Amino acid sequence: MSGDSVEMRQGELIRRGAYPEMTWQAIIVGWILGALIAVSISYAALKLGFSIEGSELAAILGWGVLRGLMRRTSILENNINQTVASAVNGASSGIMFSVPALFILSKKPELSGVADFNVPLMLFACIAGAFIGLAFVIPLRKQMIDFQRLPYPGGIAVATILKSPGAGITKAMYLFGGAIVSGLFFYVVKKKLGYEDVGVGAALGLPPRYSLVFYCSLMTIGVGFLSGKGGFWFGAGGFICYWLLSPVISTFGSPDMQGMVEMPGVMRKFVYKPTGIGMLIGAAMGGIIMAFPLIRSAISSMNRASKSDSASQDEMPIKLLATAVVMGAACLVFLAYKSAPGMSLSTALLMAILGTVWIWIAGVIVAECVGRTNWSPLSGMTLIAVTILIVIAVNMGLGKTETIVSCMVVGAAICLAISQASDMMLDLKSGYLVGAVPRRQQMAQFVGAWLGPCIVIGLMFLLENAGRPPEAADQPVAAVVETSQEGTASSAEQKFDIEKKEYGIGSDALPAAQASALASVIEGLVDGNVPSYRYTAAGGLGFLLAISGLGGIGVMVALGFYMPFNIVLTYTIGCVLRIVCNKTAGNRWAEEFGIPIAAGLIIGEALVDVGFTLPKVIEGLYQTMMM
Amino acid sequence: MKTIGQVLLWVGFLSGSLATVFYAPAEGVGYMKAMTPEKALEKDFELPDLQAVVIPEEGWHLIPWVWYGVSVAFCVIGIVVLKNAANPEQQVEQSSNLSLADLSVRLTQLTGNLEGLLESLDDLPPSQITARIDEQLADDFREFADGRNLITTEYGLDVFADVMTQFASGERSVNRAWSAAADGYVDEAEACLKRGRDLLQEAHRLLNDAAKD
Numbered sequence: 001m002s003g004d005s006v007e008m009r010q011g012e013l014i015r016r017g018a019y020p021e022m023t024w025q026a027i028i029v030g031w032i033l034g035a036l037i038a039v040s041i042s043y044a045a046l047k048l049g050f051s052i053e054g055s056e057l058a059a060i061l062g063w064g065v066l067r068g069l070m071r072r073t074s075i076l077e078n079n080i081n082q083t084v085a086s087a088v089n090g091a092s093s094g095i096m097f098s099v100p101a102l103f104i105l106s107k108k109p110e111l112s113g114v115a116d117f118n119v120p121l122m123l124f125a126c127i128a129g130a131f132i133g134l135a136f137v138i139p140l141r142k143q144m145i146d147f148q149r150l151p152y153p154g155g156i157a158v159a160t161i162l163k164s165p166g167a168g169i170t171k172a173m174y175l176f177g178g179a180i181v182s183g184l185f186f187y188v189v190k191k192k193l194g195y196e197d198v199g200v201g202a203a204l205g206l207p208p209r210y211s212l213v214f215y216c217s218l219m220t221i222g223v224g225f226l227s228g229k230g231g232f233w234f235g236a237g238g239f240i241c242y243w244l245l246s247p248v249i250s251t252f253g254s255p256d257m258q259g260m261v262e263m264p265g266v267m268r269k270f271v272y273k274p275t276g277i278g279m280l281i282g283a284a285m286g287g288i289i290m291a292f293p294l295i296r297s298a299i300s301s302m303n304r305a306s307k308s309d310s311a312s313q314d315e316m317p318i319k320l321l322a323t324a325v326v327m328g329a330a331c332l333v334f335l336a337y338k339s340a341p342g343m344s345l346s347t348a349l350l351m352a353i354l355g356t357v358w359i360w361i362a363g364v365i366v367a368e369c370v371g372r373t374n375w376s377p378l379s380g381m382t383l384i385a386v387t388i389l390i391v392i393a394v395n396m397g398l399g400k401t402e403t404i405v406s407c408m409v410v411g412a413a414i415c416l417a418i419s420q421a422s423d424m425m426l427d428l429k430s431g432y433l434v435g436a437v438p439r440r441q442q443m444a445q446f447v448g449a450w451l452g453p454c455i456v457i458g459l460m461f462l463l464e465n466a467g468r469p470p471e472a473a474d475q476p477v478a479a480v481v482e483t484s485q486e487g488t489a490s491s492a493e494q495k496f497d498i499e500k501k502e503y504g505i506g507s508d509a510l511p512a513a514q515a516s517a518l519a520s521v522i523e524g525l526v527d528g529n530v531p532s533y534r535y536t537a538a539g540g541l542g543f544l545l546a547i548s549g550l551g552g553i554g555v556m557v558a559l560g561f562y563m564p565f566n567i568v569l570t571y572t573i574g575c576v577l578r579i580v581c582n583k584t585a586g587n588r589w590a591e592e593f594g595i596p597i598a599a600g601l602i603i604g605e606a607l608v609d610v611g612f613t614l615p616k617v618i619e620g621l622y623q624t625m626m627m
Numbered sequence: 628m629k630t631i632g633q634v635l636l637w638v639g640f641l642s643g644s645l646a647t648v649f650y651a652p653a654e655g656v657g658y659m660k661a662m663t664p665e666k667a668l669e670k671d672f673e674l675p676d677l678q679a680v681v682i683p684e685e686g687w688h689l690i691p692w693v694w695y696g697v698s699v700a701f702c703v704i705g706i707v708v709l710k711n712a713a714n715p716e717q718q719v720e721q722s723s724n725l726s727l728a729d730l731s732v733r734l735t736q737l738t739g740n741l742e743g744l745l746e747s748l749d750d751l752p753p754s755q756i757t758a759r760i761d762e763q764l765a766d767d768f769r770e771f772a773d774g775r776n777l778i779t780t781e782y783g784l785d786v787f788a789d790v791m792t793q794f795a796s797g798e799r800s801v802n803r804a805w806s807a808a809a810d811g812y813v814d815e816a817e818a819c820l821k822r823g824r825d826l827l828q829e830a831h832r833l834l835n836d837a838a839k840d
Contacts (some may be wrong), residue, residue, distance in 0.1 A: 012752040017809050019815035113720040146795035147788065149772055165809060244668040245645055256651040271648045297788035314796060360830070396804040432795075435803020435819065537695055541640055544702040548636055549709060587769065592761075 006328060020074040022440045025066065030084025033061050034448055035455050038089045042456045045096035045510045046463065046505060054092075055426060056606055058085035061160040063431045066410065067165070069476040073160050079436050082158060083427045087420065089131075091452025094419035095126060095460065098382055098412050100515035101522060103464050104506040105404060113401045117409065119457070120245055121338055126453035128331040132356075134445050136363050138316050138502015141428050141438060143291065152369030153226035153602070155429030160599035161592030162434050174593050178600020182218040182607040189216050190613065197566050211264040214573075215566040222601030223374045224574020225594060230580070231575040234373050234508025237570030243409040268564060274531045274561025277380045278538030281556030284365040285539075291364075304592035312436050328417075331357045332410055339409040340402035347396040351371055351389055355410050358385050360462040362414070368555050370422045371429070373571070378419055382516070385414040390525040403524055421448055464504040479487040574598070576585030634710030639701025645697040652686055725774030727781055727838070733771040734831040735795075740764055741801070741824040748817055756808035756816055760801060766800050780838040790833045797826030 005016045011507050020026075037054040062081035066072040105113035123145055165170050189195050201212025226233055246261040253261070260267050330354035335342050341579065362381040370376050387405040398406065424445045431441045505512050506519075538561075546554030581590040725733075740763040748756065771794065779787040804819035 009813075010752040012754060014753060015811040016814055019810070019812040033732075053724045072796055073810050074812075076803070142795075144794070147775075149775075159666075163806065163809065199637070240641065240644065244641065245648055246694050248645060249649060253649060254651065256656045257649070258652055260656065270652050273838075275644070275647055293784050297784040300788065314799075355758065432799050432804045433802055435799055435801070531652070531686060533690055534647060535692045535757065537643070540695075540699060541643045541647065544636075544699065544706065545640060548702075548706050592764070616837075 016074065020059055020072065020075065021076040021082050021436065022444060023077055023570055025070060025072060026062075026077045026080040027444070028085055029062060029065050029070075030058070030081040030444070030448060031088065031451060033065070033081065034085035034088025034451065036626035037085060038389065038455050039090045039459055041089060042092040042096050042459055043463075046100065046515075054089035055082050055158045055423070055430070056161060056603055058089070059158050059430075060603070060607070061085075063161065063165075065444040075434050078236065078434050079162050079431055079434050080440065083431070083441050083444040084163070085163070087445045087448030088452040088455070089129065090445045090449065091126065091416065091456045092419045093378060093457045094130075094416040095412065095453060096339065096512070097379060097515060098386075098415045099126075099408065099457070099516060100464075100512045101519040102408055103504060104261065104512065104516050104519040105522065111401060114218045114404050114408075117405050118333065119339070119461070121335065122412060122452055123408045124456065125202040125335045125339075125456055125574045126416045127450050128328070128335065129359075129413030129416035130420045130449040131333070131446065132359060132413070132454065133325060133326035133363060133420040134442065134449060135320055135328070135362055136417065137367060137421045137424055138318065138321050138324075138442070139362065140367055140421075140425065142315075144367060144371055144425060144431055145429055148371075150368065150429075151227055151230055152426055153223045153598075154370065154373040154570060155426045156226050156433065156484045156595060157222075157599040157602045158426075158430040159433035161603065162595055170593075172596075173345050174596040175600045175603075178222070178597040179604030179607070180224070180600075182601040182604030184604075185216075185218050191608075207250070207262065209242065209250050209261040209267075211242045211246075212567045213566045215564070217567075218601045219605035220346070220379045220567055220570040221574040221577070224571040224576075225374055225578045225581075225598035225601075227571075227575060228578040229575065229594075230302060230372060231556075233556035233573060234560045234563075235568055235572035235575060237276075237557035238563065238565045238572075240557070241268075241558075241561055242565045243485035259321045264565065266277040269314055271534075272561050274534045275538040276558050276560075277377070277384070278535035278553060279378065279542035279545075279558035279561055280369075280377060281361070281384065281424070281535065282539030282542030282544075283546040283558045284368075284542075286543040286554055287368065288322070288364055290549075291546055314439055316439050325356065328359070329506050331351060332413060334358060334407055335413060336410050339406035340398065342398060342402050342408055343549060344396065345399065347393065350392050350396070351410055354388050354392065355385065355414050358388060359417045359421075360415055362418045365555065366422040367419050369559055370426055371558060372556060376422050377559065378415070378422070379518075380562065381418050382411065382415045384620055385418075386411045386518070386522060387525055390522065408420060414454065420445070448472050460505065490567040504568060592600050628708055628712035632705045632712055635701050635705030635708060637705070638707055639698045643695055643698030643702065645726075646691050648699055650684050652689060657764050686800045696730075697756075703738050715798070716740040721795050725770060725777065727777055727834075730771055730777060731831065731838075732833060733767045733774075734827055734834065737767045737771070737797075738762060738824055738827050738831065740767070741820055741827070745817065745824065748785065748813070753808045753811050753813060753816070756813070757805050758806070764801060768801075772798075778834070786833065786837045790837075793826045793830035793833060797830060800826060 007014055007016070014453060034054070037057055041054060059078060059082040062078045064084065065083060066074075066078050070398045072078075102114045104111075105111045107547075145152075161177060164175055195216050197213045197215055199213045201208070201210050204212070206212055240262065246264070249257050257393050260271070262515065329352050331347075332355045336348035336351040336355075337345060362385065365520075366376050366378060366381060386407055389410055390403060393403040393407055424442070427445065428438060428441055430436075431438065505625060542554050542558050544554075545557055548554075577596065578590060581594050585594075742755070744759050744763065749757070775787070775791060775794075778790055800819045800823035804816045804823060807813075807815035807819060
């Protein structure tokens with residue numbers, strides 16, 4: 001028991017004494033669970049190409065360990081545990097989608113040197129990046145959670161798990177009922193029957209351009225429900241693409257475009273997704289300009305409160321932000337300067353300044369996207385970061401290898417910063433709902449954030465070198481790779497082929513799809529290829545939507561362009577259900593019962609998915625180590 | 628005027644979006660032609676996530692800039708018309724039926740209900756404390772939050788920030804009281820309810836001061 005003394009009141013247990021929150025037990029369990037989750041999810045990211053949000057898993061496991069095994073009795077202690085664990089896990093997507101690109105690029109003889117990067121410097125970059133990201137979101141917490149009250153559907157789900165011990169049997173039944181239904185649906189429909197999508201459009205005889213295909217995921221419906229009518233503009237972005245622009249193009253466009261709109265996947269990849277990225281950047285910049293007075297007021301309010309009342313006791317000091325900006329920029333200058341031989345101080349300075357500005361912009365974009373829809377455009381933001389850095393490095397006359405290494409070191413720091421910023425905002429929303437003190441939660445995030453890079457970079461080297469044949473031990477990586485550019489593939493397909501390594505990251509055993517993609521992007525960027533024209537045009541439109549005064553719709557519409565339409569459609573079902581529930585059963589019902597059910601839908605699918613992934617992770621790790 | 632502004636904004640945006648996506652990137656066309664229609668319908672053809680955003684050519688000619696510029700002009704005019712025509716109070720009232728007086732009433736009810744809960748706290752088992760918080764406070768918190776933008780409209784961002792800082796801290800403190808009560812920590816629950824009441828009273832005072840000024 002955690003309380004100092006225990007007594008009974010009307011048949012119920014009451015405890016006297018301090019309410020446990022930031023305890024060593026919570027931190028240590030958070031480290032252990034976070035490390036386990038980070039290893040699993042990092043491996044899954046290399047093997048399967050996707051990442052899983054760790055907060056819900058950490059909350060449930062923490063519930064079992066802290067309450068079940070250790071007999072702890074505090075919701076807030078479990079909240080700290082999940083905050084620490086998800087901070088550790090924040091490194092898995094941040095690093096595994098970026099740094100392995102160096103190993104993959106090293107397969108080319110002319111780039112074999114990129115795998116010989118300075119490992120301690122990379123580790124320092126990742127840890128420093130994580131800390132910079134955490135410091136940058138201090139004023140954003142007040143703006144996005146206290147003032148704008150963004151829904152953060154994932155945060156609501158985690159809070160629902162945390163509160164379930166005290167929420168009463170009925171709500172708990174709704175939560176677990178939703179989880180069971182969602183888990184069973186996922187198991188039967190996706191895993192057993194193999195349905196990823198339901199093509200309603202084809203059944204109705206609609207042309208493929210309408211892309212009327214629903215993603216088979218009750219979790220996505222749950223996320224839409226938690227977003228409610230706030231998610232409307234996200235759906236609108238998707239409908240504008242596939243139900244308005246595509247049909248118009250199919251009637252009035254060039255023959256090439258008329259052909260392309262009938263392949264919605266190609267259309268998305270080559271047209272709508274880059275348009276969405278450009279629009280997101282423009283909308284974010286417009287949003288920052290529009291939100292600037294509010295951010296300034298938030299900072300002023302924090303300053304005023306710190307001098308006068310108790311509300312300020314809960315906040316990290318705002319001076320930390322100013323210190324972090326200066327220290328962060330200084331760290332980035334150091335990282336850039338030391339990352340590659342031949343790097344001039346002026347180039348390092350320029351990379352650091354733009355990198356710092358980008359952390360702020362991308363942090364706002366990702367925090368707002370996660371806050372409104374639960375989806376994070378982290379990969380797109382990483383791409384832009386790397387693009388900015390490569391453009392600077394190339395124009396400042398750095399060599400190819402030096403450009404790639406320096407951009408990946410600084411890019412990894414930026415990617416970690418963005419990843420940690422969005423994770424922290426999500427955790428702070430959960431914390432708000434259970435009554436956690438933000439300052440303690442922010443400290444917990446710092447306590448966890450350093451560990452993730454150590455574990456994930458260690459795992460990355462383990463997997464890269466496990467299975468390396470003894471005769472190859474002394475050879476450069478490029479000498480022991482095989483290429484797959486031979487054969488009969490067309491020239492268009494050849495451009496997209498990834499050369500295969502025989503072992504390690506980038507091999508068939510560990511394809512690292514996201515990092516492979518980034519590697520090919522980096523190659524293209526170094527050669528000067530980037531769709532800047534589409535980013536510019538779309539950015540202008542996003543900017544205008546953001547400054548239109550129709551709060552937040554720029555980012556939402558842009559995200560609708562960016563995301564696959566099947567997900568948008570299923571998400572829209574959830575939004576519509578919430579609106580109908582609010583209208584027919586009332587806000588109270590929707591909050592009392594709809595939210596636990598929706599949270600259950602998210603949890604059930606996530607857990608079953610992890611349940612299927614985990615054996616593959618263990619088996620894969622075992623086989624890789626035995627090779 | 629507001630409708631005209633909306634129409635101009637959206638006509639400009641949609642037209643600009645069409646201009647942005649109207650012409651095909653050569654790389655995309657090449658990729659499309661390399662595929663059979665059957666393959667295009669398969670899920671496996673999907674490129675890795677980031678790969679397709681790189682189009683290895685200079686594509687500035689793919690955007691019809693005059694068309695795009697006219698569209699942007701429509702958007703800008705629409706935004707100007709919207710800004711001039713918008714009555715901010717009406718905008719807020721569309722999303723919430725509350726007035727400033729209602730916001731004040733919500734805060735009065737919240738502090739009053741918290742006071743009542745604190746008075747009977749010693750007689751309540753923990754499950755009753757959480758139930759009372761859910762039943763007596765949740766609606767007022769939600770309704771005040773729904774109408775919060777009225778404060779910006781009437782008194783400006785600084786007052787909004789100060790009031791919402793106190794309100795949000797008060798709400799979070801009540802949430803903490805709920806968690807503490809659910810875990811049986813009644814002393815912590817009581818302390819948090821008192822702190823929540825004080826913070827909400829401070830929010831109310833700030834709101835009243837702004838009204839006097």
